[in-house]
Amino acid sequence: EADADDAAEEKGGNYRSKKQRAEDARRRVELTGCEKEIARLEAAIAEANGRLADPANASDYELLTELSEQLKADGTALEQVMEQWLELTSEE
Secondary structure, three states, X not given: OHHHHHHHHHHHOOOOOHHXXXXXXXXXXXXXXXXXXXXXXXXXXXXXXXXXXXHHHOOOHHXXXXXXXXXXXXXXXHHHHHHHHHHHHHOX
């Protein structure tokens, strides 16, 4: 099958084997998942930042601690997902 793929690629130039098309589809699904997770994490970070900035929460140290920890975890997760997204986009 590899010889057929090579020959077709030489003739047509844009031929994509079944394996290549499946890999492209997998990458698109992963990219979509990354983009949704990035949006979710960015929204969670914005919400936590808003709650941290709310003067009504200024005296609730337990809430402020919880929000700070959530921000740190979400920020770390966001960095990881963005790195994965960059890797996937560089494969194209």
